Amino acid sequence: MTVSQITTHVLDAVKGRPAAGVPVELLQRSGDGPGGWTTIGTAVTDGDGRAKQLGPETLPNGEYRLRFDTGAYFAATQTETFYPEVQLTFLVAEEGRHYHVPILLSPFAYSTYRGS
16 A cells, blocks of 8 residues: 555544545646646545545645545535535645645634644
């Protein structure tokens, strides 16, 4: 089992436990303009809320985006939400270094940070 250079973890902040079953998409900037993104990996968070095999083991420096289908997660848990998706855009500036980009999620708020 290999680990992607970019990984994530989703914690359901209301329930105080991992958010399993969240579809996640990893995109890479591929051009200018709003449509300038290419999907390079997909995953669904595991029972611990993690997506470790989300994309390639190594990526070039550049701009990347994680798109979380939070609407699907909240629908599966029969929870009303204000955010049907969460998109996080970030820079990979150190080629070969691991980037962990987690989110703390609730139906009406979310936060993120650069993990380790």
